[in-house]
Each structure stands twice: as structure tokens, then as C-alpha cells.
Amino acid sequence: ANSTYAFVGTSGAGKSTVLSLLQRFYDVADGSVQLDGCDIRGLDPRYVRRSMAHVAQEPVLFGVTxxxxxxxxxxxxxxxxxxxxxxxxxxxxxxxxxxxxxxxxxxxxxxxxxxxxxxxxxxxxxx
Incomplete structure (x- = not known):
């Protein structure tokens, strides 16, 4: 609770894949992904996603100032x-x-x- 974690690694290390799995954009084929000992398939994805932030490699900028x-x-x-x-x-x-x-x-x-x-x-x- 109220902790900050970062996934840091070289290109191709799987950082985006881990985040996608944690946010349940897709599920693992074998095994499970767990948060605090709970299989995330039993958690509401909206709750899990609200608890995370993603800083993309390519920032989104709009055609304004x-x-x-x-x-x-x-x-x-x-x-x-x-x-x-x-x-x-x-x-x-x-x-x-x-x-x-x-x-x-x-x-x-x-x-x-x-x-x-x-x-x-x-x-x-x-x-």
C-alpha cells in the first residue's frame, strides 16, 4: 500500500510485457500472476489498473503550446x-x-x- 515500484531494464527485457500482464490486458498461458499473494484473475481489472501508472517511451504531445x-x-x-x-x-x-x-x-x-x-x-x- 502506498508504495512505488519501477520496472527498469534494457530494451526487450520484458518491462512492457510485465505491465500488460499485471494490468490484465492479456492473461498468462501457464502459471499465474500474483499481487500480494492473490491471483490477479480474481481481482477487478479496473481496480488494478487504477493502482498503476505507465510512463511510455514515446511521450504523447498535442499540437498546442x-x-x-x-x-x-x-x-x-x-x-x-x-x-x-x-x-x-x-x-x-x-x-x-x-x-x-x-x-x-x-x-x-x-x-x-x-x-x-x-x-x-x-x-x-x-x-
Whole structure:
């Protein structure tokens, strides 16, 4: 309860497969997958999925500004569909992700349009 775990490994090590099995996107052919000693086939998949987060290798970016991409999800996180972060909250988040420096190198800073799927950013900047 209230613990954080990470699956870390080289490409092809099976990290995505383990996560897919844990979230029951498919079941094992032999044996079982267990959480705290319980076969996950006996657990509600919605409950299990709500308890996990996945950070994809290829980040999802929208064809809006850097600030809007950083702010995405803020409303859902706060349980208020009208909630929007203050600019300084966006800056603090980007600083925590070590992104503020490269963002400020763009002429429009946080107002820079990233293009669809972030085509105007390098792979490292997207992450």
C-alpha cells in the first residue's frame, strides 16, 4: 500500500510485457500472476489498473503550446474539469523535469507551439 515500484531494464527485457500482464490486458498461458499473494484473475481489472501508472517511451504531445502540454491532466488530477494551473505552477513542473532551460531557449518560451505529436522537438526534449 502506498508504495512505488519501477520496472527498469534494457530494451526487450520484458518491462512492457510485465505491465500488460499485471494490468490484465492479456492473461498468462501457464502459471499465474500474483499481487500480494492473490491471483490477479480474481481481482477487478479496473481496480488494478487504477493502482498503476505507465510512463511510455514515446511521450504523447498535442499540437498546442509547451505550457498547454505541461498543464494537460491538471484538471483531472484535481477532480475539477475547469481547474487550470497558474503559470508559475507550470514553470515549477518544468523545472522539476529539468525542462525549463531548453524551453526558455525557444523564442516564445512556454508559448512555443510544438506541432502535432511534438514534431518541432527533439526526442530528448519530448521526454
Amino acid at each position: 509547451l505550457a498547454q502540454n505541461i498543464a494537460y491532466g491538471y484538471a483531472a488530477c484535481h477532480g475539477d474539469p475547469t481547474a487550470t494551473p497558474l503559470h508559475n505552477q507550470i514553470v515549477v513542473a518544468s523545472q522539476a523535469a529539468f525542462a525549463d532551460k531548453f524551453i526558455m531557449e525557444f523564442p516564445d518560451g512556454y508559448d512555443t507551439l510544438v506541432g502535432e505529436r511534438g514534431v518541432r522537438l527533439s526526442g530528448g526534449q519530448k521526454q
